[in-house]
Amino acid sequence: MRAPWLSDPDDLIWDTLRRAARDPVHATGPRGLERRQEGGVTLSPTLLSVLGSLGDSQIPSEIAGRGLGHLTGDGGAVGGAYLTAPGSAGAADTGRDLAASAGTVTALREAHLQAELWRAAGQGESRQLTLAGPAPAFLSVSPVQVGGQATGVLALLHDAPPPPATLPLLSVLAAQVGKASEQQRVLRDLAQVREQTFRVLGRVLEYRSFETKGHTDRVTTLALRLGQALDLPSTQLAHLRWGAYLHDLGKIAIADDVLHKRDALTDPEWSWMRRHVTIGETLLREQGLVPPEVLQIVRHHHERWDGTGYPDGLGGRDIPLLARLFAVVDVFDALSSERTYKAPWSRSETLRELRRVAGTHLDPDLVETFLTMLDSAAWDAPRRPLRPGPALTARPGAGGGPALMGVLR
DSSP: OOOGGGSOHHHHHHHHHHHHHTSGGGTTSOOSOEEEETTEEEEOOOHHHHHHHHTTOOOHHHHHHHHHHHHBGGGSBSEEEEEEOSSSSOOSSTTOEEEEEEEOOTGGGSHHHHHHHHHHHHTTSOEEEEEOSSSOEEEEEEEEEETTEEEEEEEEEESSOOOTTHHHHHHHHHHHHHHHHHHHHHHHHHHHHHHHHHHHHHHHHHHHTTOOTTHHHHHHHHHHHHHHHTTOOHHHHHHHHHHHHHTTGGGGGSOHHHHTOOSOOOHHHHHHHHTHHHHHHHHHHHHTOSOHHHHHHHHHTTOOTTSOOSSSOOOGGGSOHHHHHHHHHHHHHHHHSOBTTBOOOOHHHHHHHHHHHBTTTBOHHHHHHHHHHHHTSOOOOOOOOSSOSOOBOOOOOSSSSHHHHTTOO
């Protein structure tokens, strides 16, 4: 439990009310204010029972739906709706969305009625409306505000004048929906900042190591296409994208005379170069913001299917899936693009080498899927070298993987 002095006072109040609302005394339904009518007594919901109906959800539409459901039926309303609009407070009719509803909402879908709701919400206060007509409509309206702007509106439709307690309860619900919307916006902004930070780190390293311009974006695009071809879920695709951004981050600690060397690396230099995967993993792990699946890509994208890779000598399906997948596109880009130490290979040479190392260096099933994907999509041939100078001329050969030794760093 957090210390009170570290908490938002409003949060403490809501938490206290929610705990009270979960007490068994409220489990049988709405309790509290009684409204006497001909034919008997009906119950109107209380603040505690409304809060209790919301549960622990942090999704605005789910909170709205639960609360509206509680305020219809026994709560006295015929139906309820949560309308949202992109941007500011519904300046135009386009783009509005019925994000949640309860009860009978046919009338609330009518354009003229929605226009009345948005006009009322734009005034920034909860209010009750009576719309004249052959069958008068009684509405309770409360704006949902985020950052001082109305981003949505909650409405209850009644077939008779609503009880006095209805509007304050709808205001409480609107405040909870607005708070969840604000939290969702903050999380979305943080996610965008993280995404851009990861990509910038990859691009910075790309320029430092003089790799072909666009390497980070190319391997990211190809990795995502391969992941989609494998029908990976969105969470894994996000981890794959971040791993593509960050896979070579550890090269920032490799000495320039090794990182930029045009000739073949000596054994001690290769030993240093191989450390970039563990250095990158350590740097990212220390930040505490990078998911384990991303760290696996950074550490294991130079493992080999036959177990002769580094740093851990993993083989086959012991290598994490996303690392195996990324290795395929990383090899493809290393072969087909220019580096300081090599000229680009042709399309036919690149594809032939991928087929040759399938089952030794790379996962053969993933290579097959990748080649099928390339056959079904447009493929841009890599540019020829932009700078003169010595380049390794190793080309595919029979047996083993020496041809790749000078290419993959």
